[in-house]
Structures are given as C-alpha cells and as structure tokens.
Amino acid sequence: MQDITAPQSLPLAGWAQAVRQSTIQQLLAVATQPGMLSFALGLPAAELFPSDAYARATAHVLATQPHALQYGMPCEHLKHFIVQLMAQRGVVCSTEQVFLTTGAQQGMSLLSRLLLDCHAPVLVEETIYSGILQAVEPLQPHLLTVPSDAETGMDLDAVEALLIEGHRPAFIYAISDGHNPLGISLSLEKRQRLVELSRQYGVPILEDDAYGFLCYDDSWSLPPLRALEDDWVFYIGSFSKILAPALRVGWVIFPESLVSVLSALKEGSDINTATFSQRTIAAYLEMGQLSDHIADLRQAYGLRRDAMFHAVTTFFPSGTRCYQPRNGMFLWVELPRAVDMEVVLRIAVEQKKIAFVPGQAFSVVRNHAVDRSMRLNFSRCDPEHIMQGIAQLGELLSELV
Amino acid sequence: MQDITAPQSLPLAGWAQAVRQSTIQQLLAVATQPGMLSFALGLPAAELFPSDAYARATAHVLATQPHALQYGMPCEHLKHFIVQLMAQRGVVCSTEQVFLTTGAQQGMSLLSRLLLDCHAPVLVEETIYSGILQAVEPLQPHLLTVPSDAETGMDLDAVEALLIEGHRPAFIYAISDGHNPLGISLSLEKRQRLVELSRQYGVPILEDDAYGFLCYDDSWSLPPLRALEDDWVFYIGSFSKILAPALRVGWVIFPESLVSVLSALKEGSDINTATFSQRTIAAYLEMGQLSDHIADLRQAYGLRRDAMFHAVTTFFPSGTRCYQPRNGMFLWVELPRAVDMEVVLRIAVEQKKIAFVPGQAFSVVRNHAVDRSMRLNFSRCDPEHIMQGIAQLGELLSELV
Numbered sequence: 001m002q003d004i005t006a007p008q009s010l011p012l013a014g015w016a017q018a019v020r021q022s023t024i025q026q027l028l029a030v031a032t033q034p035g036m037l038s039f040a041l042g043l044p045a046a047e048l049f050p051s052d053a054y055a056r057a058t059a060h061v062l063a064t065q066p067h068a069l070q071y072g073m074p075c076e077h078l079k080h081f082i083v084q085l086m087a088q089r090g091v092v093c094s095t096e097q098v099f100l101t102t103g104a105q106q107g108m109s110l111l112s113r114l115l116l117d118c119h120a121p122v123l124v125e126e127t128i129y130s131g132i133l134q135a136v137e138p139l140q141p142h143l144l145t146v147p148s149d150a151e152t153g154m155d156l157d158a159v160e161a162l163l164i165e166g167h168r169p170a171f172i173y174a175i176s177d178g179h180n181p182l183g184i185s186l187s188l189e190k191r192q193r194l195v196e197l198s199r200q201y202g203v204p205i206l207e208d209d210a211y212g213f214l215c216y217d218d219s220w221s222l223p224p225l226r227a228l229e230d231d232w233v234f235y236i237g238s239f240s241k242i243l244a245p246a247l248r249v250g251w252v253i254f255p256e257s258l259v260s261v262l263s264a265l266k267e268g269s270d271i272n273t274a275t276f277s278q279r280t281i282a283a284y285l286e287m288g289q290l291s292d293h294i295a296d297l298r299q300a301y302g303l304r305r306d307a308m309f310h311a312v313t314t315f316f317p318s319g320t321r322c323y324q325p326r327n328g329m330f331l332w333v334e335l336p337r338a339v340d341m342e343v344v345l346r347i348a349v350e351q352k353k354i355a356f357v358p359g360q361a362f363s364v365v366r367n368h369a370v371d372r373s374m375r376l377n378f379s380r381c382d383p384e385h386i387m388q389g390i391a392q393l394g395e396l397l398s399e400l401v
Numbered sequence: 402m403q404d405i406t407a408p409q410s411l412p413l414a415g416w417a418q419a420v421r422q423s424t425i426q427q428l429l430a431v432a433t434q435p436g437m438l439s440f441a442l443g444l445p446a447a448e449l450f451p452s453d454a455y456a457r458a459t460a461h462v463l464a465t466q467p468h469a470l471q472y473g474m475p476c477e478h479l480k481h482f483i484v485q486l487m488a489q490r491g492v493v494c495s496t497e498q499v500f501l502t503t504g505a506q507q508g509m510s511l512l513s514r515l516l517l518d519c520h521a522p523v524l525v526e527e528t529i530y531s532g533i534l535q536a537v538e539p540l541q542p543h544l545l546t547v548p549s550d551a552e553t554g555m556d557l558d559a560v561e562a563l564l565i566e567g568h569r570p571a572f573i574y575a576i577s578d579g580h581n582p583l584g585i586s587l588s589l590e591k592r593q594r595l596v597e598l599s600r601q602y603g604v605p606i607l608e609d610d611a612y613g614f615l616c617y618d619d620s621w622s623l624p625p626l627r628a629l630e631d632d633w634v635f636y637i638g639s640f641s642k643i644l645a646p647a648l649r650v651g652w653v654i655f656p657e658s659l660v661s662v663l664s665a666l667k668e669g670s671d672i673n674t675a676t677f678s679q680r681t682i683a684a685y686l687e688m689g690q691l692s693d694h695i696a697d698l699r700q701a702y703g704l705r706r707d708a709m710f711h712a713v714t715t716f717f718p719s720g721t722r723c724y725q726p727r728n729g730m731f732l733w734v735e736l737p738r739a740v741d742m743e744v745v746l747r748i749a750v751e752q753k754k755i756a757f758v759p760g761q762a763f764s765v766v767r768n769h770a771v772d773r774s775m776r777l778n779f780s781r782c783d784p785e786h787i788m789q790g791i792a793q794l795g796e797l798l799s800e801l802v
Contacts, residue, residue, distance in 0.1 A: 010516075010632075010633070010659070011569075011571070011603065012659075013515060013518045013521075014518050016515055016666070019662040022665050024668065025668055029474060032474055041472070044471070046467055047467070049471070055463040058460075059456060062459070063456070067447050068647065069450040069452060069455065069648070070445070070447045070450070070645075070646065071429070071442070071444055072429075102503055102671040102675075103672055105668075105670065105672045106671040109669060109670045113414065114413060114414060115413060115414055116414055117414045117415050131672075133669075134666070135669045137665075138669075140519060170414070202412065204412075231411075244471075245471065245472045245672075245676075246469065246470045246472065246473070246676040246680075247677055248503070248673075255411065258411070261420040263423070263426050264426065264538075265417070265420075265539065267423055267425065267506075268506070268510060268532060268536045268538065269536070269670070270503040270504050270506050270507040270510065270671070271504055271532075271649070272649075274675055274678065275647040276648055277675065277677075
C-alpha cells in the first residue's frame with residue numbers, strides 16, 4: 001500500500017459544510033420542555049387528536065388484515081378518500097393522480113429532486129417556510145427571490161419581471177392559503193395571475209396546501225391553485241394538520257404520466273409511505289368522522305386565532321403590525337421598532353417560559369421588517385393560555401422595544 | 402405580457418428524464434397479486450409478524466401517552482434499545498450516535514446527500530442492491546464499480562486499485578452480511594482489509610446491515626464493519642426485516658459531531674421519523690420479546706433457506722451455480738447457459754404464477770454471468786411451497802435453458 005495520510009475529518013458534500021441545526025429543530029427541543037408555553041412551532045392541539053377513534057382503527061386493522069405489517073402497494077382505499085377530500089377543496093382528480101408521501105415535507109423533497117437539476121434556479125419568496133430551503137439545499141440551487149407584502153402575499157409583479165428577464169426557475173414555491181410564516185391567503189385575482197404566469201412561461205408551481213383545510217371564514221374560502229390549473233401545478237397535501245402529524249402521511253396531486261419516475265424516486269428515498277399508517281388512516285376515514293373533526297378544529301382554532309389577534313393588538317407595543325389570518329396556524333407580527341429578536345426569545349424562554357420563532361428563521365433575504373418580526377402559533381394553546389402568554393410577551397416587549 | 406409559447410411538457414431534472422419504473426416496483430404489483438408464489442422481493446413472512454404483541458403495544462401507547470400523535474423529538478427510549486441491539490452485533494455506541502430514519506432506505510438517501518456532491522464519484526459493486534443507485538441518482542454521480550465474486554464478495558483488489566489510481570469516491574457502499582442480491586457474507590479478513598482501505602484513503606463506508614441479525618449459523622457470525630472502525634463507517638440498520646417493514650423505522654450509527662447537519666437534512670426530507678411508530682416500537686421492545694422473535698425468525702428462515710438451496714440443487718439444470726447464504730433473505734442462482742431472464746420471468750408469472758427477480762435488475766455493469774442469473778427470496782414462503790415452486794421453476798428452466 002502507498003504511504004499516504006488519511007484526511008483528519010470526513011469529507012462532506014459542499015452544501016453540508018455550511019449547515020447548522022435549524023432554528024425550528026432547536027425550538028422543538030425547547031418547545032417540548034415541560035411547562036413551556038410554546039407559540040413557536042406549527043403543532044396541532046394535542047387534546048383535540050381523535051385518539052380513541054384512531055385506537056379503534058389500529059386495533060381493527062391489526063385484527064383483520066394479516067398483511068397490515070407487510071410492505072405493500074400504495075393503499076387504493078386511502079387514495080379514494082383523498083380524491084373525495086380534494087373535491088371539498090374544489091380540485092378534480094383521480095386516484096391515479098394521487099401520490100402518497102411521508103408527510104407534506106416529503107412531497108417537497110421528492111418534487112424538488114424531480115424538477116431541479118443541480119445548481120439550477122428555483123423561485124421562492126424572501127420570507128418563507130424554511131423547510132422548502134432544506135428540501136432543495138442538497139441540490140445547491142440558485143435561489144431567485146421575490147418580496148411578499150404582509151397583507152397581500154407574494155409580489156407577482158416581481159415574479160413576472162424575473163420571467164420576462166428570461167429566468168426559468170425549476171419551479172415556483174407557493175402557499176395560497178395560510179402562508180407559513182406570514183399567515184396570508186392569496187386573493188382570487190392573485191391565484192389566477194400566478195397560474196397564468198406558470199402556464200405562459202412553462203414554469204411549474206409547487207403548491208404547499210398544508211393549511212388549506214383549516215379555514216376560519218366560510219364565506220372566504222377560495223380554490224387552491226391546482227383547482228385553477230391541472231397541468232402546471234403540483235399540489236402538496238397532508239394529514240398532519242387535520243389528523244395527526246405523528247403518522248407522517250401526506251400526498252401529492254400530480255400528472256399521472258410521471259408515476260414511474262416519482263415512484264422510483266420515492267423508492268430510493270424510503271421505499272414506500274408506511275403501509276401501516278396508510279391502512280390505519282384509511283380505517284379511520286372509513287368511520288366517516290373526518291369532516292366533523294375538521295369542523296371541530298376550525299371552530300377551536302378560529303377561537304384561538306381570535307384570542308391571539310385580540311391579545312396582540314391589546315398587549316403588544318403600539319404601532320405593532322399584524323393581520324388576522326383566514327387560514328392556518330400562524331400570526332405574523334411586525335414590531336414598530338428594531339429589536340434583537342434572538343435576545344427577546346432567550347429572555348422570554350428563560351424568564352417567562354414562553355417560546356416563539358424569530359422572523360429571521362424564515363428569511364432568505366434579510367431585511368429590517370423581518371428582523372423585527374416574529375411568527376406566533378395559535379393552534380397549540382387554549383385561548384386562556386394564549387391571552388396570558390401574549391400579555392406576558394407584550395410586557396417583555398414593552399421593556400425591550 | 403410577452404408573446405411566448407409555453408413548453409408542451411413539464412421540464413424535469415436531467416436524471417429524471419431517463420428513469421423508468423424500477424423492476425422491483427413492477428414486481429411488487431405482480432408479487433402481491435392473489436395466488437402468486439413470489440420469490441421476488443425481500444418480504445418477511447407475514448404469518449410470523451408479532452401482530453398480537455404489537456397490537457397491545459399500540460393500544461398501550463394510545464391509552465397512556467397524550468402526545469402519541471404529536472410531532473416530537475427522536476424517542477430516547479427507542480435509541481436506548483437500539484444501543485443494546487447494536488451491542489449484540491458487537492458495535493459499541495451511545496444514544497447520541499443513533500440517528501432514527503424512515504427505514505434503512507432513508508439512511509442511504511440521507512447519507513448520500515450528506516456525503517455526495519452533485520456529479521461526484523461513489524463506489525459500488527457491479528452487481529448491487531438497486532436502492533442505493535436510486536438513492537444517489539438525483540445527484541447524478543459518477544459510478545465507480547468493482548466486480549464481486551459470487552462466493553467471496555466484493556473484489557478488494559479492484560477497490561484498492563481505484564484508490565491507488567487516485568479516485569476518491571464520496572463513499573463505498575458495502576453489505577458485509579447477507580449481501581443483496583448475492584447472498585454473500587464477507588470473511589473477517591475482507592472486513593478488516595476494507596475498513597483499513599477506508600481509513601488509509603479517507604473514504605467513508607456506508608455499511609448496509611439490513612440483514613445482519615438474520616444469521617443462520619451461530620458459529621460463523623462476524624462483527625459488522627462498524628464494530629471494526631468507529632470513525633469512517635456509517636452503519637445503517639432497520640426494524641423492517643426483524644420486526645415489520647410497514648412501520649418504516651431504521652437507524653444510522655454515525656459520528657455525533659454530524660448531528661446538526663443530518664438533523665437539518667432529515668427535517669427537509671420528512672420532518673421526523675413517524676413518532677407514533679417510534680413510540681409503539683419502543684413499547685413493543687419494552688415487552689422484552691424481540692430477542693425471542695429474532696431467534697424464531699432465524700430458525701424459520703434457516704429452514705426455508707435449506708429447503709430452497711436443496712430444491713435448487715435438485716431441480717435446476719445441472720451446472721447451475723449457487724452458494725448457501727449464511728445471512729439474509731436471498732439465494733443468487735447462476736444458470737449454466739445463456740437465457741433471456743425477462744422471458745423466463747414472464748412465462749413463470751403467466752403460466753406458473755411464480756415470480757423472481759432477474760439478475761439484470763441489480764447490474765450496474767452488465768455481464769454474461771449476471772444476464773443468466775436470478776435472485777430468489779426464501780423468507781416469504783414456507784418450505785413446502787418453496788419445494789413446489791422451485792420444482793416448477795426448474796421444470797420451466799430445463800425447457801428454456
């Protein structure tokens with residue numbers, strides 16, 4: 001053998017050398033500490049999980065399906081229920097167009113690898129869910145960004161300007177309802193214009209609709225992008241926010257011509273979506289209780305949203321900007337003056353046992369408005385705790401801002 | 402807006418345009434047809450799943466853990482059990498070095514993205530588990546290959562020659578026990594030499610040990626590579642073959658200094674490994690029945706291996722080469738003369754309702770020996786069906802070869 005000296009450390013891929021633990025990951029450890037009042041993460045209310053019904057579903061599956069623990073084909077029965085769910089969102093699709101994933105996040109990861117060549121461009125908002133950046137990161141993409149207005153969402157003039165300049169991103173990432181972290185739902189005009197741009201320039205849209213079913217204003221509910229455009233929109237849905245995140249089951253509505261390549265990609269990623277979860281969710285859906293459960297969530301979370309919006313406008317420093325979200329789990333709050341949010345968070349956690357996410361955690365391009373912003377989750381805690389917690393946070397902010 | 406014409410079809414990533422449905426994926430549809438006698442896939446025996454005990458574990462978790470369906474941190478209790486399991490394989494590690502994954506396949510996918518830059522080289526055997534190729538494919542790697550001997554496994558002279566030439570693959574993919582598809586377990590000398598090459602040239606090893614616990618010869622069981630080398634070996638383990646694949650839980654033993662980057666990668670891929678599966682597996686392990694269950698599997702699969710080896714040597718054309726595997730789920734069979742295995746498979750499925758995987762499905766570099774080979778699974782069917790099925794397959798081969 002040659003006389004050579006081995007490198008002292010493992011040679012990682014280039015992108016990996018710059019990665020630190022995500023803010024969200026760090027906060028999960030904090031938010032799950034006993035006694036912590038967490039407005040940080042997008043957690044559903046644990047007390048509202050349909051645990052008894054789900055327990056009956058799992059017992060039934062294990063008692064009656066001898067292959068419940070075996071590898072298996074994607075569950076047609078579950079896909080059939082998803083087609084019905086999608087119809088409630090105004091989306092017409094067939095079971096052949098439903099692709100089961102390990103939660104919505106895997107939908108993003110798979111579609112990123114399906115559409116994005118190494119180093120190619122993608123288009124995201126300047127302030128956006130950090131998970132989409134984590135999904136594309138190993139492909140070392142060129143990030144094209146557009147601003148978002150805190151009241152109306154993605155700046156479509158900026159999108160069009162990029163396309164006119166000749167940019168052709170592998171996809172545009174969009175959240176039409178209950179934007180994470182901004183809380184915005186797009187107007188019908190914006191939805192129509194966005195799919196028109198997609199069609200005209202031949203740029204696919206990844207529509208992340210994790211929060212679409214959690215709508216708190218019946219008269220306002222609008223169709224997702226996929227309802228307006230079949231061919232260019234990949235729709236990403238999930239049971240995490242409407243049933244239970246611990247099962248990791250979501251879906252993609254996609255052009256069925258891509259089933260072979262998407263199946264191969266999925267197989268290489270984790271073989272298949274846990275067939276036991278597929279079967280037990282199908283058994284739960286068979287009980288016919290999901291619509292009532294979603295209605296319960298909308299009522300409960302709607303009250304929590306109202307409580308938090310009221311508390312922020314009451315207890316936060318005057319001049320604080322905040323809009324009432326129509327969907328989802330988050331309130332985006334912009335303070336009137338500069339403040340070091342990392343410091344606010346540290347003091348809030350240590351002295352008040354209250355957690356939230358600093359706006360910077362979602363910023364691709366930093367700016368002053370994001371630096372003095374925070375994302376607050378309203379789904380996890382009941383209205384009383386929300387009032388108490390926001391009052392305490394407001395008190396702290398009044399001292400620091 | 403400009404007057405431009407949209408592309409007629411979705412612009413996919415370059416690698417994706419060449420992908421067809423995998424042979425394994427196609428065969429899953431065939432193998433799960435009613436009445437099919439499948440020697441095709443690596444399926445555990447469904448009748449041996451500990452369904453009753455697992456049903457008790459799920460009922461217990463749902464009745465006693467209010468956050469069972471919530472997002473959560475990786476389950477420390479489960480990691481603790483995995484450390485104990487690893488000790489049985491001779492691997493010393495701590496819970497901080499255990500990283501939970503959505504099955505072993507996700508371990509491969511995550512580690513590929515962790516270690517492999519776009520277009521960089523990786524080293525695999527010419528005949529190898531197709532899942533590792535699917536895992537690396539979106540990164541469009543340069544595949545360095547080495548031959549394998551059907552009796553002794555990976556050709557380490559060829560590995561060393563590549564390293565001496567100056568090649569530095571991002572990793573070497575290795576299966577030390579129950580090679581898929583060749584069935585081989587490496588000798589202790591080969592294990593020692595492989596980790597020595599890894600150390601000397603600074604090239605990490607991805608050790609896929611999905612089949613390590615399924616050993617059919619007590620006196621022969623050897624330590625995995627990770628037991629011989631802590632720093633350069635990433636060990637990939639799984640509950641799929643020793644408990645149940647439908648839960649999708651596996652693990653990686655890795656240098657804990659990489660926890661931040663691996664956590665970020667995992668979060669971007671599917672947030673976390675299904676916490677409900679983590680909790681229920683931990684509850685099952687708490688019952689203390691896994692060791693007995695693995696012992697039962699080893700006894701049952703050992704008999705099936707013997708039955709299949711005996712049947713192949715009895716019923717297949719004379720001159721057929723086949724070695725008795727010491728681990729795993731597969732027998733690799735090389736026929737004495739050229740034959741179109743796709744034709745054999747089609748006739749076997751249509752006329753005999755018997756399925757297997759043609760060797761070509763695992764070939765990175767085609768050669769005549771692989772073209773006339775097949776992989777046979779012996780874990781799924783009982784010895785009687787194995788004897789009958791192999792006799793029928795032998796009859797068919799005698800006509801065709």
